[in-house]
Amino acid sequence: xxxxxxxxxxxxxxxxxxxxxxxxxxxxxxxxxxxxxxxxxxxxxxxxxxxxxxxxxxxxxxxxxxxxxxxxxxxxxxxx
Numbered sequence: 001x002x003x004x005x006x007x008x009x010x011x012x013x014x015x016x017x018x019x020x021x022x023x024x025x026x027x028x029x030x031x032x033x034x035x036x037x038x039x040x041x042x043x044x045x046x047x048x049x050x051x052x053x054x055x056x057x058x059x060x061x062x063x064x065x066x067x068x069x070x071x072x073x074x075x076x077x078x079x080x
Contacts, residue, residue, distance in 0.1 A: 009053025013062060013076040018051040020069040020076070034068045035061075 004010075021031050028047040035042055040061055049055035057065070066073040074080040 010055060011050060011053055011057045012078060013057055013065075014051045014053045016071075016076045016078060017047075017057075017065055017069070020071045021047075021051075024069060026069075031065075031068065035064055038064045038068065040064045 006012075021028070026034075028044045028051075031047055032042055032044050042061070046055065050057050050061075062073055062076055066076050072080055
């Protein structure tokens, strides 16, 4: 599988994930725990790589992250 990068990043939503997480005053570890409760099995380093753009974010991960952070999915994608 080939991964594409735009401006050196593998996702569109990493910056927005960090912004929303920090606004809610959650650590990366706390976000992991909330996602794990929803069945998204990620570790803190995965959140770090998502936020830096080094890892893709799947559609089901984006939906769960948006729900946990209480933001619209389109906002995460910088389309709202």
